[in-house]
Amino acid sequence: MSSRIAKDLSVGQMADRAGVAVSTLHYYEAEGLISSWRTSANHRRYDRRELRRVAIIRTAQAVGVPLSEIKVMLDGLPDGRIKAEDWRQAAEVWADRLDQQIETLQQLRSQMGACIGCGCLSMDHCPLYNKDDRMAGRGAGPRYWVGGPEERDEMERKADDAEA
């Protein structure tokens, strides 16, 4: 009992450690977000680093990043054996994304704060007011993460001056 080598984890162990349900891990695997090998009994075994993947998935989700986005980023890292350079690259892309997200939050925060001090309550001359126009998004289903990946259609707020 002196050997403390990092062994691969069963799905139950993964679930425990990551704090997610077993079914969730199955789901993630089906979606190609994590991967495992199988024992002779067809049981999943996870490399320990999959734990980190799950942690990243959950953290990203917690701040509103959809799985599809997460997958794209995780796919950036070549299967299994992660080379340092790949990690670095992927992380950089993400950093931008996160910074953006953080900024959005800070905007919201100050938007609400500023709204108290300024004339927002009586409206009409609020400096923030005209920032309301913005934000598009089309297609079905729920829409997290409004400041999406590529292609955003600008949505010209035309009918603005045309008002009696």
Next chain:
Amino acid sequence: MSSRIAKDLSVGQMADRAGVAVSTLHYYEAEGLISSWRTSANHRRYDRRELRRVAIIRTAQAVGVPLSEIKVMLDGLPDGRIKAEDWRQAAEVWADRLDQQIETLQQLRSQMGACIGCGCLSMDHCPLYNKDDRMAGRGAGPRYWVGGPEERDEMERKADDAEA
């Protein structure tokens, strides 16, 4: 055509300005997130400040806050006529929330960054490694915003030392 007084908006105008679909506004109204009065023709008319509400809703959503949460906060402000004190209070609650959210993001960011520099690639002696355990969440459906409102069950990561 010299009068440029702020008039109430139709649903179409609101949709244009806020950058959302008309159906979304209907939905928000049905959910009690925004409100309107009706013309004699049963058409919706929105007070201009509803525009701000929509902006806040969308921004909050963009960072992963579910509508239920948003509603709670918006409900904090008494119907229609918003008193400054109420705004202030609500904003304060939110500021905390947002700060928390921002922190999560920064953690994720540095988690990924740090993972490059440290031994994560060869695993085993990563200082971040043991932070993987964490994060619970139960019940059906999608789960945004892991660091939820009240009640979080701690999820003891027991089976840790018990490993041959």
Next chain:
DNA sequence: CTACAACCTCAAGTTCACTTAAGGTAAAGC
């Protein structure tokens, strides 16, 4: 006065991220 755009309601459909259920295998404990 007739088109037509903009609005209305209500019901049903869709996507995402899961969970639950049903039915089966397999190694471990008594």
Next chain:
DNA sequence: GCTTTACCTTAAGTGAACTTGAGGTTGTAG
């Protein structure tokens, strides 16, 4: 040897946040 526990698969259900569609009314423009 039998039962329990952990795992497996596949299919169907769920909740959130919308969208789409069908069918109907209103009001302005030609």
